[in-house]
Ligand SMILES: [Zn+2]
């Protein structure tokens with residue numbers, strides 16, 4: 598999607614098992630969450646989203662799986678921005694960190710100042726070394742949560758991202774499509790496990806614990822191309838949102854095209 602971006606927002610450049618990246622920006626300064634696309638493709642999508650003037654001041658990484666880190670090294674070197682992740686994630690990133698300008702450890706629960714945002718990492722539940730999600734708070738107190746690649750909603754996640762204005766939440770698979778789909782049994786098991794990925798239904802259930810009346814935009818993330826359909830993910834999140842009496846917009850991020858969401862003031 599090409600659009601005229603607002604002064605502040607979040608652009609989901611790509612989302613899914615073939616690459617993830619999201620750019621959160623405010624007043625011309627931004628932070629990239631993950632770069633699982635090639636650096637060239639990430640920059641092409643930033644241009645497509647109309648955000649080529651945003652100065653990316655940090656790359657924060659959720660976990661070391663290649664769909665989240667494949668382009669980190671080249672992009673970090675090209676733009677001179679430091680890479681942030683938990684210590685155990687950095688230890689697993691090896692070649693992805695060679696010659697990057699700076700590498701910084703994030704400790705879950707600690708607040709970091711990155712670009713114009715206060716950023717806090719929280720632990721997720723996934724088969725990686727020490728995976729995290731992130732909550733960004735801008736200078737006007739608006740909160741953006743990104744929770745992807747987690748098999749369950751833990752207490753820690755719920756506490757960290759309750760009360761967001763914009764919430765990106767994993768809606769990886771439709772349970773029946775996964776069950777009846779082509780994946781081998783061990784992989785189905787891995788995806789469904791507590792350290793796998795959230796289904797549409799579990800994402801909808803999670804909203805019950807996470808939503809407040811500030812929540813104006815919900816974005817389904819990391820949809821499987823094999824085991825999900827955007828219509829199903831949107832329906833599940835939309836039904837959960839309506840049952841909570843919210844009038845939030847519901848979108849799903851795509852593997853192929855950027856989705857740009859504005860951050861508007863809390864009602
Ligand atoms: Zn992933």
Ligand SMILES: [Zn+2]
Nearest residue numbers: 660662723746
């Ligand atoms: Zn992963």
